[in-house]
Amino acid sequence: MTYILEVLDVHFSYPGGVVALRGAFLRVRKGEVVAVTGPNGCGKTTLLLIATGLLKPDKGRVLFDGTPLDEQLPQARKRIGLVFQNPDDQIFNSTVYDEIAFALRQLEIKEEEIAERVEEIAEKLGIDSILKRPPYRLSLGEKKKVALASILVYEPELVLLDEPTANLSYKTVSEVEYIISELQREGKTVVVASHDVNFIARVADTVYVLSAGRVIGFGEARKILLDKDLLSRAELAPPLIARVAELLFDKENPPPLTLEELAEKLHKHK
Ligand SMILES: Nc1ncnc2c1ncn2[C@@H]1O[C@H](COP(=O)(O)OP(=O)(O)O)[C@@H](O)[C@H]1O
Numbered sequence: 474m475t476y477i478l479e480v481l482d483v484h485f486s487y488p489g490g491v492v493a494l495r496g497a498f499l500r501v502r503k504g505e506v507v508a509v510t511g512p513n514g515c516g517k518t519t520l521l522l523i524a525t526g527l528l529k530p531d532k533g534r535v536l537f538d539g540t541p542l543d544e545q546l547p548q549a550r551k552r553i554g555l556v557f558q559n560p561d562d563q564i565f566n567s568t569v570y571d572e573i574a575f576a577l578r579q580l581e582i583k584e585e586e587i588a589e590r591v592e593e594i595a596e597k598l599g600i601d602s603i604l605k606r607p608p609y610r611l612s613l614g615e616k617k618k619v620a621l622a623s624i625l626v627y628e629p630e631l632v633l634l635d636e637p638t639a640n641l642s643y644k645t646v647s648e649v650e651y652i653i654s655e656l657q658r659e660g661k662t663v664v665v666a667s668h669d670v671n672f673i674a675r676v677a678d679t680v681y682v683l684s685a686g687r688v689i690g691f692g693e694a695r696k697i698l699l700d701k702d703l704l705s706r707a708e709l710a711p712p713l714i715a716r717v718a719e720l721l722f723d724k725e726n727p728p729p730l731t732l733e734e735l736a737e738k739l740h741k742h743k
């Protein structure tokens with residue numbers, strides 16, 4: 474089994490003594506979409522920062538493509554992209570264009586090629602009309618797309634998204650879901666940290682549930698997302714569709730998780 478990312482028995486405390494991770498782990502296979510879920514403060518963001526080498530664990534190991542990540546830095550940076558929850562933590566250039574071009578300029582790619590790649594990704598994300606604008610004046614949805622574009626433009630193999638749907642409109646959430654499915658089609662690997670179980674049900678192959686810095690359950694998305702007891706220990710409930718289905722049908726197997734699956738089931742019951 475090839476794992477592109479392995480975070481093994483990781484412990485981490487922030488300066489000041491807050492213990493954020495207590496032996497957390499995460500194993501991500503090449504090409505899959507893995508969701509890390511759990512309540513606020515359970516350690517999702519900290520886990521992503523450790524998985525990308527931005528924080529060093531107090532104890533434990535991070536392997537990227539089978540060998541320790543810290544021994545592969547800075548080269549491995551080009552192969553990994555982390556999109557922060559709050560785009561203001563990530564965006565610092567004075568125009569959208571410069572923001573998206575930044576990583577490519579670091580790689581000393583020619584300006585003409587940079588222009589092509591920036592325009593291509595901007596078009597894909599529907600932000601090509603705002604390339605000249607200063608990012609600080611954009612809406613949250615636009616900023617999130619700029620942050621996403623600035624990562625996707627250098628085509629990392631492993632993309633980590635922290636709360637990619639938080640506070641976004643339905644349309645932008647759908648666009649984010651589409652981008653994730655495209656990344657997967659291209660053979661990329663995606664890790665999302667999210668407490669949005671409905672979103673996770675639509676995108677994830679594998680789910681990890683964190684509580685107080687520990688993994689309290691992990692496995693195939695369908696199995697984890699229907700495990701009411703496990704989810705409730707993480708202050709979560711199964712996706713809305715699964716809860717509706719439970720009221721509509723007698724414990725049938727397998728219960729639907731997404732709107733499409735529910736529609737199919739209702740169709741059969743007609
Ligand atoms: N920069 C920081 N300094 C001190 N404590 C922090 C910092 N960032 C997060 N924490 C604490 O670490 C724990 C885990 O936080 P975080 O990883 O952000 O969780 P999540 O992303 O699941 O909400 C929480 O108790 C949080 O308050």
Ligand SMILES: [Mg+2]
Pocket residue numbers: 517518519558635636
């Ligand atoms: Mg977080």
